[in-house]
Amino acid sequence: xxxxxxxxxxxxxxxxxxxxxxxxxxxxxxxxxxxxxxxxxxxxxxxxxxxxxxxxxxxxxxxxxxxxxxxxxxxxxxxxxxxxxxxxxxxxxxxxxxxxxxxxxxxxxxxxxxx
Amino acid sequence: xxxxxxxxxxxxxxxxxxxxxxxxxxxxxxxxxxxxxxxxxxxxxxxxxxxxxxxxxxxxxxxxxxxxxxxxxxxxxxxxxxxxxxxxxxxxxxxxxxxxxxxxxx
Numbered sequence: 001x002x003x004x005x006x007x008x009x010x011x012x013x014x015x016x017x018x019x020x021x022x023x024x025x026x027x028x029x030x031x032x033x034x035x036x037x038x039x040x041x042x043x044x045x046x047x048x049x050x051x052x053x054x055x056x057x058x059x060x061x062x063x064x065x066x067x068x069x070x071x072x073x074x075x076x077x078x079x080x081x082x083x084x085x086x087x088x089x090x091x092x093x094x095x096x097x098x099x100x101x102x103x104x105x106x107x108x109x110x111x112x113x114x115x
Numbered sequence: 116x117x118x119x120x121x122x123x124x125x126x127x128x129x130x131x132x133x134x135x136x137x138x139x140x141x142x143x144x145x146x147x148x149x150x151x152x153x154x155x156x157x158x159x160x161x162x163x164x165x166x167x168x169x170x171x172x173x174x175x176x177x178x179x180x181x182x183x184x185x186x187x188x189x190x191x192x193x194x195x196x197x198x199x200x201x202x203x204x205x206x207x208x209x210x211x212x213x214x215x216x217x218x219x220x221x
Contacts, residue, residue, distance in 0.1 A: 034209070041124065043213030044159075044201060057208070090159065094209070102147060102205045106159040 002027035006091050006107035013114055019064075019078040021110045023091030026072065031093040033074040034104065035066055038088040047089075050074060051096070086114045117142045119204050121212035128192045129220045136187040136215050138176075138202030147205040148185040150176055154198045162187075162200070172196070194219045 003026045013019060025031050035047040046059045048066035056066050063082060067075045074091060091107040118141045128134050140146055150162040163171045165178045165185060176187045185202060197219045202212040 036211075038159075041213065043121075044203075044211035046208060046210055049208050059208070092159075102209065103149070103161050103164065104151070104159075104203075104209060105161075108158055 002093075002105065004091060004093055004105055004107045006089075006110050008110060009108065011110060011112050013081050013112065015083055015114055016080045019076070019081050019085070019112070021076040021089055021091075021112070023074040023076075023107055024072055025074075025093045028093070028095065029071060030096055031072065032096060033068060034092040034094075035074065035076050036090045036092065038090055038109070044090070048076070081112075081114045083114050086112055088112075117204055117206050117210060119202050119210055119212035121200075121202055121215050123215045124213070125216045125218065127218045127220055130194055131191050134187075134189040134192045134196065134217065136200050136202075136217065138185045138187065138212060140183050140185065140202075140204050142183075142204060142206065144206075146178070148176075148178060149203040149205070149209075150174070150185075150187050151201045151203055151211070152198050153201070154195075159201070192219050194221065 006023050032051050034049045036044045038044050050056050050068045053068055065077050089110045092104040094104050120139045122137055148165045151159055152162040153159040174189045176185050178185050199214050199216050201214045203209055
């Protein structure tokens, strides 16, 4: 069966420090991968999505970036964190093709606090 | 541009009363719509999708293209329905509304 892992689950970082959140998917190949940020009153904001290795679409201009070095690995990064980057980050995947396509399966999330 | 609107941040309903969570969308093509739910201390998960036309946990949602709506309904609320509900729309990517917190009162 397919599983999705996110880490770290919780992270406290000072302003200006770098960030790396990792997401891996098991049990499937060539998934679509997504990073969302969940904030109270702002819902789920799509940050990045990827349909394949090295293919990243950015939805929101910001100081975050994403990379997909392997088929089932999706990384969210920043060189210098801002206070406004604090939030709950969710990784998700979906199948490509017709069967089960477009249904998102979410990870447990990573809570980032920038001080 | 495509957009999903959930006008209510919080909806409080008594146990046994009907529930309706509103969702409106703007999309130029033929939409594919979903409802996701997040129960306390659980992962966000799919509740239902419009193409399945199914009832999950007593919830149904009908796509109304004329009104560009996809409201989520349940005739009799249960306490375990208390959760955060998100409406979502798929284009080449999947976007979500801001969510509605449903609180079932005893």
